[in-house]
Amino acid sequence: DAGVTQSPTHLIKTRGQQVTLRCSPKSGHDTVSWYQQALGQGPQFIFQYYEEEERQRGNFPDRFSGHQFPNYSSELNVNALLLGDSALYLCASSQPGGRNTGELFFGEGSRLTVL
Amino acid sequence: AQSVTQLGSHVSVSEGALVLLRCNYSSSVPPYLFWYVQYPNQGLQLLLKYTSAATLVKGINGFEAEFKKSETSFHLTKPSAHMSDAAEYFCAVSEANDYKLSFGAGTTVTVRA
Numbered sequence: 001d002a003g004v005t006q007s008p009t010h011l012i013k014t015r016g017q018q019v020t021l022r023c024s025p026k027s028g029h030d031t032v033s034w035y036q037q038a039l040g041q042g043p044q045f046i047f048q049y050y051e052e053e054e055r056q057r058g059n060f061p062d063r064f065s066g067h068q069f070p071n072y073s074s075e076l077n078v079n080a081l082l083l084g085d086s087a088l089y090l091c092a093s094s095q096p097g098g099r100n101t102g103e104l105f106f107g108e109g110s111r112l113t114v115l
Numbered sequence: 116a117q118s119v120t121q122l123g124s125h126v127s128v129s130e131g132a133l134v135l136l137r138c139n140y141s142s143s144v145p146p147y148l149f150w151y152v153q154y155p156n157q158g159l160q161l162l163l164k165y166t167s168a169a170t171l172v173k174g175i176n177g178f179e180a181e182f183k184k185s186e187t188s189f190h191l192t193k194p195s196a197h198m199s200d201a202a203e204y205f206c207a208v209s210e211a212n213d214y215k216l217s218f219g220a221g222t223t224v225t226v227r228a
Contacts (some may be wrong), residue, residue: 004158033215042119042205042218043159056214090158104216106151106158 002027004107006091012113013081021076021110025093032074034066037088049074086114117142117208121219129227134193136222138206148189149207150180165189201226
């Protein structure tokens with residue numbers, strides 16, 4: 001049973017560029033959340049997608065956007081990259097309906113470095 | 116608003132010794148509480164969760180946590196540390212009407228032989 005898969009695992013961008021990160025949820029899961037984990041900090045909630053809609057959003061600027069596809073996979077897009085966007089981006093999936101039991105299944109993350 | 120405070124960013128224990136990781140939360144309504152573990156270069160894995168059933172929660176790998184409403188705490192313990200317990204541990208809180216988890220800053224555990 002495949003878990004949550006993310007790509008790419010590592011990438012380097014320069015300030016001002018745009019990046020797209022991809023996530024496939026665990027089999028049977030329909031809800032995808034994205035978190036940003038800066039070095040030495042806990043993950044911070046970016047947003048959650050359910051039924052191809054952004055259901056909830058954290059305190060992140062509009063430069064951060066996402067999408068969920070009919071097969072439940074998801075993308076995170078970040079425009080106009082800043083140095084402070086350097087972080088590990090974690091995708092997490094949860095059970096159908098996405099009622100918050102808190103049992104998230106995380107991928108290994110995409111590590112973004114902005115130079 | 117909900118938040119989590121983890122006391123101590125780094126804990127070092129001897130193999131076989133007690134592991135105690137402290138977590139205090141603030142929440143305006145009865146919360147869901149969680150402990151996650153992150154091994155190097157991996158994603159987070161759920162250790163255990165409290166969802167208003169028993170106040171003493173048992174998780175994987177011999178860990179347990181006790182919910183104390185009067186102290187707004189949810190400390191994680193393991194009676195005997197193993198070398199494989201070396202990792203970063205995160206406490207998290209959520210509310211029933213919320214879809215996000217709010218994580219603490221994490222506690223790194225090192226285990227000395």
